[in-house]
Amino acid sequence: MIQSIRGFRDILPGETELWQYIEKEAISVFSDFGFKEIRIPVMEKTELFARSIGEDTDIVEKEMYTFPDRKGDLLTLRPEATASVVRSYIQQKIYAADPAQKFYTIGPMFRRERPQKGRYRQFYQINAEIFGVAEANADALLIFMLMTLLKRLQVTDIEAHVNSLGCPECRPTFRNALIAFLSDRAEALCADCTRRMDKNPLRVLDCKVPGCREAATGAPAITDHLCTECADHFETLKASLEGLDVPFVVDKRLVRGLDYYTRSTFEILTGALGAQNAVAGGGRYDGLIKLLGGPDLPATGFAIGLDRLAELVPTKAESLVRHPDIYIAALGEKSLGLAFQWICTLALSSIRAETDYSGRSLKSQMKRADRLDAAYTLIVGEQEIENGAAVLRNMKTSDQQEISLENLPKTLADIIGA
Numbered sequence: 558m559i560q561s562i563r564g565f566r567d568i569l570p571g572e573t574e575l576w577q578y579i580e581k582e583a584i585s586v587f588s589d590f591g592f593k594e595i596r597i598p599v600m601e602k603t604e605l606f607a608r609s610i611g612e613d614t615d616i617v618e619k620e621m622y623t624f625p626d627r628k629g630d631l632l633t634l635r636p637e638a639t640a641s642v643v644r645s646y647i648q649q650k651i652y653a654a655d656p657a658q659k660f661y662t663i664g665p666m667f668r669r670e671r672p673q674k675g676r677y678r679q680f681y682q683i684n685a686e687i688f689g690v691a692e693a694n695a696d697a698l699l700i701f702m703l704m705t706l707l708k709r710l711q712v713t714d715i716e717a718h719v720n721s722l723g724c725p726e727c728r729p730t731f732r733n734a735l736i737a738f739l740s741d742r743a744e745a746l747c748a749d750c751t752r753r754m755d756k757n758p759l760r761v762l763d764c765k766v767p768g769c770r771e772a773a774t775g776a777p778a779i780t781d782h783l784c785t786e787c788a789d790h791f792e793t794l795k796a797s798l799e800g801l802d803v804p805f806v807v808d809k810r811l812v813r814g815l816d817y818y819t820r821s822t823f824e825i826l827t828g829a830l831g832a833q834n835a836v837a838g839g840g841r842y843d844g845l846i847k848l849l850g851g852p853d854l855p856a857t858g859f860a861i862g863l864d865r866l867a868e869l870v871p872t873k874a875e876s877l878v879r880h881p882d883i884y885i886a887a888l889g890e891k892s893l894g895l896a897f898q899w900i901c902t903l904a905l906s907s908i909r910a911e912t913d914y915s916g917r918s919l920k921s922q923m924k925r926a927d928r929l930d931a932a933y934t935l936i937v938g939e940q941e942i943e944n945g946a947a948v949l950r951n952m953k954t955s956d957q958q959e960i961s962l963e964n965l966p967k968t969l970a971d972i973i974g975a
């Protein structure tokens with residue numbers, strides 16, 4: 558028996574109903590905020606991700622599914638969507654008509670992380686990105702929209718964490734202060750952090766290894782090193798969130814695992830998922846469009862982890878499962894043929910009808926009707942065909958009524974539809 562790949566899983570009926578419900582709510586909320594859907598490929602040239610996410614990140618260093626195709630081009634299954642949305646925005650010159658654009662995209666991402674609860678190698682994200690708006694209100698709008706969706710899905714036990722990562726002007730000052738602080742504690746750092754210390758010391762603030770966490774205690778805060786423009790930008794973000802009644806905490810250790818971020822960064826954390834506590838993450842990436850060869854335009858966005866969100870939504874998938882409206886138990890060749898025609902016709906009126914294709918015994922058909930939790934049953938045998946009528950039974954109330962077989966789909970649609 559061939560098994561699925563480790564870290565890749567099937568989302569089955571009974572669960573997919575909940576996923577569809579979440580996706581439907583997300584699309585509804587996002588479109589109310591003016592976001593349009595963009596669909597992008599699941600595979601891109603490796604270079605796109607290496608340049609966007611950064612060579613010295615965990616994702617690019619050790620988590621990408623990269624392989625040469627038959628012509629030798631290096632390709633990668635997307636570990637995230639932002640780089641591809643930016644690539645598309647530049648390649649399709651979407652900015653030419655109007656640089657200010659709002660997109661959302663939903664789909665699978667691939668990272669070769671160690672699988673555990675809430676962490677998969679194929680996982681799903683709901684992304685939202687705003688291009689061409691530099692003001693902090695775009696970041697506030699994203700966080701407000703994200704919290705609105707979570708509220709609509711009745712997700713509780715969440716906290717919005719925000720921080721600013723500054724810009725290429727002010728970050729070097731902070732980096733130097735951080736390197737100076739960490740160099741006194743260098744021997745306590747894990748191998749990854751030691752190696753990346755010079756190029757990417759901010760990683761240490763995000764490292765989960767206990768030694769690194771301890772070494773970073775009391776580290777300088779980036780918010781104390783922001784230039785005037787970045788500090789003002791961050792103040793505006795906080796004031797806007799307060800104005801929108803969005804509760805948040807300023808988290809000076811929030812640095813994110815991707816290198817493209819500037820200024821606002823945020824994460825939605827939950828206490829309900831154990832170690833994998835980030836439900837969503839995002840921030841501003843003002844330099845990325847230019848870095849990838851496009852115009853010098855600002856951008857900001859976020860991604861929700863759909864696998865994790867599905868764990869937090871209190872709605873039970875069972876309550877969303879659609880059961881048959883009617884089960885037609887058919888006995889004998891003629892009835893089987895009629896029942897088959899009826900179920901096809903009923904589907905056109907959005908009545909979900911089931912029948913048996915093989916003419917099994919009445920007892921086994923009624924058992925199946927019961928197992929499927931059909932709202933009504935109708936038994937049609939030779940006698941019923943001769944009489945031109947059959948008995949419709951409401952399974953909840955046990956009420957029975959005789960109905961004519963002539964124009965049966967219409968009669969059923971009238972009764973059940975009502």
Ligand code: HAM
Pocket residue numbers: 636637638639668670675676677678679680681682684685686814815835836837838839840857858859860861862863864865
């Ligand atoms: P990220 O923080 O790497 O950001 O991922 C966003 C969310 O995806 C995480 O908060 C988490 O819920 C989910 N996630 C990540 N890895 C896994 C995994 N292995 N298994 C299950 N869920 C996972 C980004 O990807 C950025 N592109 C977000 C963004 C959009 N920033 C700006 N625009």
